[in-house]
Amino acid sequence: MANHAHKLEIFRGLIKFKSNTQKIWGVLLLLSIITAVEVVLGIYKPISLMTPSMTPFEGGFGALLCNIIFSGFIYMKSLNLLFIVLTIVKAYYIAWDFMHLRDETKALRRLVVWTTIFLISYLIFILLQEAGYIESVYTNGFIKRDF
């Protein structure tokens, strides 16, 4: 095991570390910076990021498709979208460098990553979609809540 090979580049080879230990500290720095950015944005909540960055497309099937494709930009506050993207970036570096997925075979990597991504995306879609429907019934239906 002594000559266990590690891939030492991150950012697609933009940064190459000299040793595995050095790479670990580099990744820690990156994760800390991302967390600090999240915390600062979470505390100050810049007004410019508190609204969605796009308005919904109108009319026709193409507009519907565009609304689905850009749903993150249309229906989500920019700040929340940013938080989720940063979280996924963090998750990537934890899995790739701390859990050594970068050094595993491509097949194992895909086995782990695509299975979870596929199932979780489906779960999120179905639950949030239905929750939106129930919310619309609560809001527009004849349900009294303020008592």
Next chain:
Amino acid sequence: MDSTIVSTGTEGKTWGGGNQPLKSSYGKMMMWFFIVSDALTFSGFLAAYGFSRFKFIDYWPIADEVFTHVPFLHGQELPMIYVAFMTFVLIMSSVTMVLAVDAGHEMKKNKVIWYMFFTIIGGAIFVGSQAWEWATFIKGDYGAIQTNGGNILQFGEYKTVDGDLIFKRVAVEEFTTASETERVQHENKNGLWFVGESALPVFSVDDVYHGLESHPSILVRTQTINEDGEKTVLSREASLSQVKDNGKRYVKGANLEVNEYGAPLFADFFFFITGFHGFHVLSGVVINIIIFFNVIIGTYERRKNYEMVEKVGLYWHFVDLVWVFVFTFFYLV
């Protein structure tokens, strides 16, 4: 013996057996399988949280107003600071863990021992912090009135801070005095041995109403989030009538049934998801301790590889990975 060995003529061929297409040991593969299934469990919980939140999207508590406490800094509102500290502790302990794995690859026993020790300390700090966070959340800080419909009415007043008029929360205790009551808590030992009830609220709704009446500056804040992303503050008349007409009981703090910060579901999911995660951290610490002692007595030195450290490391990083998501969806978004 010869007769038991069957030669199939497929040795060395793709389907002849003995292949390791993933070039990973059995133990590591199984740990990955476990991690994938556990990731699906956690995502089920978090998606359920999203489901409930989307159902009550305009009424959900704002996390920044709930988790504002930091140990030893009593009375100051510092949202996010403590949970950011916890996140950093967990990431840090992940780093010491991966350094232990790295030292294991180089067969440096003493380094593995020290890094695993720091990992365990980090895990313990995290679990302790989470216990503190729970205790603070359960204790509550301002108190509120729950209405017949299950809504929460909170109290506060407008104050000028640095030239800006902002709504400052006021604790119910500050403007209410408890009246005499003849009602005593029904305990199992006093009446029917199989019937009991939980502690009675300190104030009755009438007490709170009288307190509100005699303090003209205090207003009620409802759960409804307005266009500015803030909770709606009622006018003075509406405040009084809300408490008088709809008030049911005084609540303080949070448990599985009531939550002074808003929807009880928020508290339920908080306890369940952070509790489940905290249980993972706790079991991770226990497994880490076991492996730590195995390293000390030289089990892996004799085995000539430290793969066991790597496997427990995978689990530990996974716990960190889950926290990254819990952090985002409970505290940030």
